[in-house]
Amino acid sequence: MTVDAAVSATTGTLIATRPAGRYHRCSIAAPDVATAAVPGQFVAVEVQAPGTLLRRPFAIAGVDTAAGVLHLVVATVGAGSAWLVAQAVSTRLRLTGPLGRGFTMPADPGRCLLVGGGYGVAALEWLGARLLAAGHRVELLSGAATAQALYPVTRHDTVAGTVVETTEDGSSGQRGLVTDALGDRLRDGDAMVYACGPMPMLAAVAGITRRAGMTCEVAVEEHMGCSVGVCMTCVVPTVHGYARSCIDGPVMDASRIRWESVDPPREDGLRHG
Amino acid sequence: MTVDAAVSATTGTLIATRPAGRYHRCSIAAPDVATAAVPGQFVAVEVQAPGTLLRRPFAIAGVDTAAGVLHLVVATVGAGSAWLVAQAVSTRLRLTGPLGRGFTMPADPGRCLLVGGGYGVAALEWLGARLLAAGHRVELLSGAATAQALYPVTRHDTVAGTVVETTEDGSSGQRGLVTDALGDRLRDGDAMVYACGPMPMLAAVAGITRRAGMTCEVAVEEHMGCSVGVCMTCVVPTVHGYARSCIDGPVMDASRIRWESVDPPREDGLRHG
Amino acid sequence: MGEVDLSVRLGPLRLRNPVVTASGCFASGREMARFFDLSTLGAVVTKSVTVEPCAGLPPPRMAETDSGMLNAIGLQNPGIDTWVERDLPWLVDQDVPVIASIAGKTADEYGLLAKRLRDVPGLAALEVNISCPNVEDRGIVFACRTGATAAAISAVAQVCDLPIFAKLTPDVADITEIAHAAVDAGATGVSLINTLLGMAIDVTTRRPKLAAGTGGLSGPAIRPVAIRAVHQVRHALGDVPIIGLGGACTCTDVLEFIMAGADAVAIGTATFADPMAIPAAVEGLTRWLRGQEERAIAQVRGTADTERTA
Amino acid sequence: MGEVDLSVRLGPLRLRNPVVTASGCFASGREMARFFDLSTLGAVVTKSVTVEPCAGLPPPRMAETDSGMLNAIGLQNPGIDTWVERDLPWLVDQDVPVIASIAGKTADEYGLLAKRLRDVPGLAALEVNISCPNVEDRGIVFACRTGATAAAISAVAQVCDLPIFAKLTPDVADITEIAHAAVDAGATGVSLINTLLGMAIDVTTRRPKLAAGTGGLSGPAIRPVAIRAVHQVRHALGDVPIIGLGGACTCTDVLEFIMAGADAVAIGTATFADPMAIPAAVEGLTRWLRGQEERAIAQVRGTADTERTA
Numbered sequence A, B: 001m002t003v004d005a006a007v008s009a010t011t012g013t014l015i016a017t018r019p020a021g022r023y024h025r026c027s028i029a030a031p032d033v034a035t036a037a038v039p040g041q042f043v044a045v046e047v048q049a050p051g052t053l054l055r056r057p058f059a060i061a062g063v064d065t066a067a068g069v070l071h072l073v074v075a076t077v078g079a080g081s082a083w084l085v086a087q088a089v090s091t092r093l094r095l096t097g098p099l100g101r102g103f104t105m106p107a108d109p110g111r112c113l114l115v116g117g118g119y120g121v122a123a124l125e126w127l128g129a130r131l132l133a134a135g136h137r138v139e140l141l142s143g144a145a146t147a148q149a150l151y152p153v154t155r156h157d158t159v160a161g162t163v164v165e166t167t168e169d170g171s172s173g174q175r176g177l178v179t180d181a182l183g184d185r186l187r188d189g190d191a192m193v194y195a196c197g198p199m200p201m202l203a204a205v206a207g208i209t210r211r212a213g214m215t216c217e218v219a220v221e222e223h224m225g226c227s228v229g230v231c232m233t234c235v236v237p238t239v240h241g242y243a244r245s246c247i248d249g250p251v252m253d254a255s256r257i258r259w260e261s262v263d264p265p266r267e268d269g270l271r272h273g
Numbered sequence C, D: 001m002g003e004v005d006l007s008v009r010l011g012p013l014r015l016r017n018p019v020v021t022a023s024g025c026f027a028s029g030r031e032m033a034r035f036f037d038l039s040t041l042g043a044v045v046t047k048s049v050t051v052e053p054c055a056g057l058p059p060p061r062m063a064e065t066d067s068g069m070l071n072a073i074g075l076q077n078p079g080i081d082t083w084v085e086r087d088l089p090w091l092v093d094q095d096v097p098v099i100a101s102i103a104g105k106t107a108d109e110y111g112l113l114a115k116r117l118r119d120v121p122g123l124a125a126l127e128v129n130i131s132c133p134n135v136e137d138r139g140i141v142f143a144c145r146t147g148a149t150a151a152a153i154s155a156v157a158q159v160c161d162l163p164i165f166a167k168l169t170p171d172v173a174d175i176t177e178i179a180h181a182a183v184d185a186g187a188t189g190v191s192l193i194n195t196l197l198g199m200a201i202d203v204t205t206r207r208p209k210l211a212a213g214t215g216g217l218s219g220p221a222i223r224p225v226a227i228r229a230v231h232q233v234r235h236a237l238g239d240v241p242i243i244g245l246g247g248a249c250t251c252t253d254v255l256e257f258i259m260a261g262a263d264a265v266a267i268g269t270a271t272f273a274d275p276m277a278i279p280a281a282v283e284g285l286t287r288w289l290r291g292q293e294e295r296a297i298a299q300v301r302g303t304a305d306t307e308r309t310a
């Protein structure tokens, strides 16, 4: 268990909400959180939609440390996310963060493959920028079912040396699954792989990297109750038993997860985005 | 039971929300409702505050028939009313109305005493304008605990010949209860009395008019579940048993109500506004 | 796409769609006929009627709670005789099956009420409300005990050939036990669930928000309890006809009940929040079914039955 | 104004304020210590611990419902031995009374757990969870029957002198009967209520939202049921110590429980929605009490008792 004292239960101010492809990018002034956050961590935001109860977890998609601002990329899937993207600028948002364990930076300079599905690419974009700045070679693979569901990677050159986009229907970029693109790029075993996206995609990435003998970190996404480690709802089966993804994750070593016990059993479920 | 076919479950558009004293005046474009409404009737508005379930009843405080607009005067007391007054212009509001039985216009021209407490005055202002237009003499008595709680009667000359304001603390107008002012004005028994305000005030008005042998209509305010006559929660004890105030009222003949059985037993409970 | 079939069997009844009204949430029917055509409904379940006229409990009778409401109406009704003469005729003339709900203080009273109704023309079925929480003595909630349940239901079954639905409370350790007792005593099917006994206190006045103290909890808050009850009884009692209710508001909620095992679904409290809740749910069902492999809603019943982990 | 006194008696215990954590909603304590000082709490009630380590149920373990949530954690815990050695020492070193919750499969197991804990230094009391709904066999929920309740509680009382709180389920016809059985068997007091058994179905996948099928319903949705249970037991059992819980989120909710008759109030699910829920409620109590005639929160207990209609 990582019990990080930098986390706070605080109130931020929504300063902008802009469309980003089919998603929305919400920018929130919350200096305590923005300053402490690292890629892979998330925040839990109180939503005031009727009937909802729990905070909604969203990965931090980037920060502007100087301004004390953090960005979220939100897919509208239900009442809570719809409420969030509908809020007016200046709305005060109660939130908790930065939460969980972020991605590990590689010790030595090297090649990094970042594999994302749908909005999962947003957090990797931030990770990529940090890796580039630290002198690593970065290739970002961004996949989705269709062109609309692709996360629009903006500052290509500052986030990765190479950006490859895939869509299942071929409506944009390479036709196929992002995991196919990953397979194509596994020339050697020395790359570090980072993945963020739906669980079936993560399972596939975990399988590919395991077979190729590569180190892989995945940011898992399980249903969360509390987001802070006390309810035991967000568990993922690992070689050491069920681990709480909100506090022992969301970033986990892919080789420690018992993918065959993830519900529904995955590794072959390749749908994403 | 009055089963009025003019009622509809519809959607209106909020076109303005302005402060009116300590209250808010919300103007909603809802032509079907605005055209059919008479003073004393109300609408039930869906509020989307977290955890709330039921529509909130509000008296119609006036209409602009040509524009298809109706006005509500809203006191912020809880989550639902706070939600309503916080909505931005253009918000679509689901509402039902016009609901219930309105005030009866007197058959012959005569003197009308309108007695209101707090925001209850808003509906009477509209009634007064109609009575004036129909050739009646109108005196409007508006009471509240303090100056801030007085409903700000605006177009004095078009809503009543005389407007008397009372506050319990004397911070504005006459010091005392609005029912004292009513007592002072009961020179003869030929006036028709209309009252709208908190139940204890209505009970007091009912007592005064009964002793003076005058006809009195009150718009009661009981907790409502459905606002449309099907749940039986809004009942008021009458000489014919419990009557549903949403459909057999809210305007009722004061002499038919068994005030001693109203909870808490009233007629002496004179607090208002 | 082809046309879809919303009709369902509810024991011996055939309803044109599975959405019905909940007892006590539809008054005489005239009030709601202002908003939509009653033939939109699968059936009307009427407010529980008693032998004698009943004034009901003093107000306040209602308190809103989080995603729910408490009510303590206390079965206000004009009594069986007035009801049959004054209210029922209009309703049976509408193009909709009418299920009459009855409530007694003793098993004998249930028998009396059933006798009075057995020959009323146009009645489709009886719902026997043995679970109203708004009674003075908790001990007399029939549906809390198997013996009392059986007594009330057999009193009805002995005198009346109409289909009988026993309305049960979730406030028991094992609702399948009570359902078994009801069916063994002659119930055609069961209605699951009535309200949960609840209470709310106004901390400013320090008094219960309801004049009666306690009341029945209904609305979306209780839907998980209702879905569980329907699912349990569907599994324990095989093919027994079930009217599911408790917090159903939307088409999705109705589907949740049907997948859990309900044949028909009643909407109560949601009608208070939106008078058009029932017609909207019926419309939604048609749209939903058009996108499914099944052509008939009846085929959807109980389809969530397979174990999740299977 | 003068200073106000938030301290309460809970049987033989004295708590610095009435707000405590709900079992299963506070993990090891370390997680929440990131947000506030644990000495803000009246007491910590720990996650139920079992004899053997328990992996818990497969995910998804949680589904949000209207103003509530369903959980099926299945008592994931490291087992009594590891818990006592690894987790408990840190907690008893904090400046807060610790009430340990235990859960057994048999009456003997309850006895075993109590024996293991009776001499652990620093424990203030035991909460005996005889009402977990996340068990395979509904028949083994002890708190559904008076006999099983008495068996589990006396197994504990016979071997352990710590104060004992019996945690009960509202899923019974008469919770006062079960409370009586618990107290007669040696319980010092009762904790009311555990979750209600519920279920939710995803209509898209047609599967229960929880891997386990059913789960326990908690949160604001159930508060009216919890308030009713506390009020009933306070009336039926006189002065018995009561920990009230079920949907308490705010200071107002805590007051509602206290006025209904609770000595202490546990906050569970609300902590998930807001990690600061408990400290905010405690602060609110101080502010509220300053505006009242009473100087001590203990005087507020049960003050909603007078009949509303009186």
Ligand SMILES: Cc1cc2nc3c(=O)[nH]c(=O)nc-3n(C[C@H](O)[C@H](O)[C@H](O)COP(=O)(O)OP(=O)(O)OC[C@H]3O[C@@H](n4cnc5c(N)ncnc54)[C@H](O)[C@@H]3O)c2cc1C
Binding pocket: A042, A056, A057, A058, A059, A060, A072, A073, A074, A075, A076, A077, A078, A079, A080, A081, A082, A119, A220, A221, A222, A223, A224, A250, D064
């Ligand atoms: C660590 C973490 C990081 C996340 N990051 C992002 C992000 O950056 N951007 C983003 O758009 N979303 C993210 N999510 C998912 C996001 O939390 C859910 O989409 C959101 O909570 C849905 O809330 P709602 O009220 O809109 O929908 P609901 O009505 O609650 O749910 C709609 C659908 O989404 C599913 N769902 C709900 N909660 C979750 C969840 N926690 N995980 C997976 N599925 C869920 C439901 O089962 C349902 O099918 C993240 C989730 C986790 C756990």
Ligand SMILES: Cc1cc2nc3c(=O)[nH]c(=O)nc-3n(C[C@H](O)[C@H](O)[C@H](O)COP(=O)(O)OP(=O)(O)OC[C@H]3O[C@@H](n4cnc5c(N)ncnc54)[C@H](O)[C@@H]3O)c2cc1C
Binding pocket: B042, B056, B057, B058, B059, B060, B072, B073, B074, B075, B076, B077, B078, B079, B080, B081, B082, B119, B220, B221, B222, B223, B224, B250, C064
């Ligand atoms: C026929 C009718 C006409 C009304 N007209 C107006 C109006 O013109 N302007 C206005 O501001 N309000 C009016 N009300 C009262 C208004 O409906 C309530 O103030 C509102 O529903 C409160 O909702 P809330 O969510 O803000 O507060 P809640 O949190 O629901 O309640 C806050 C407080 O108000 C009380 N309350 C809630 N509902 C009612 C009710 N129906 N009647 C009385 N007290 C209630 C509660 O007991 C509580 O003490 C009217 C009520 C009725 C029945």
Ligand SMILES: Cc1cc2nc3c(=O)[nH]c(=O)nc-3n(C[C@H](O)[C@H](O)[C@H](O)COP(=O)(O)O)c2cc1C
Binding pocket: B231, B232, C022, C023, C024, C025, C047, C048, C071, C073, C075, C101, C129, C132, C167, C193, C194, C195, C216, C217, C218, C219, C220, C245, C246, C247, C248, C266, C267, C268, C269, C270
């Ligand atoms: C105001 C009100 C009155 C009710 N009256 C009755 C009744 O007379 N008979 C009955 O069997 N159930 C009665 N019920 C219970 C409902 O029929 C239904 O079982 C319960 O409310 C749960 O469904 P819902 O959540 O859809 O309302 C009543 C419920 C409410 C809210």
Ligand SMILES: Cc1cc2nc3c(=O)[nH]c(=O)nc-3n(C[C@H](O)[C@H](O)[C@H](O)COP(=O)(O)O)c2cc1C
Binding pocket: A231, A232, D022, D023, D024, D025, D047, D048, D071, D073, D075, D101, D129, D132, D167, D193, D194, D195, D216, D217, D218, D219, D220, D245, D246, D247, D248, D266, D267, D268, D269, D270
């Ligand atoms: C995720 C979760 C885990 C729980 N685990 C336990 C437990 O281990 N033992 C127990 O007695 N109660 C457990 N409960 C029940 C709570 O202690 C409490 O009785 C119930 O949730 C109602 O309170 P609340 O609405 O404040 O959460 C758990 C509840 C939740 C939501």
Ligand code: FES
Binding pocket: A223, A224, A225, A226, A227, A228, A229, A230, A231, A232, A233, A234, A235, A244, A245, A246, A247
């Ligand atoms: S979400 Fe509660 S422990 Fe992870």
Ligand code: FES
Binding pocket: B223, B224, B225, B226, B227, B228, B229, B230, B231, B232, B233, B234, B235, B244, B245, B246, B247
């Ligand atoms: S509010 Fe439902 S009958 Fe009047």
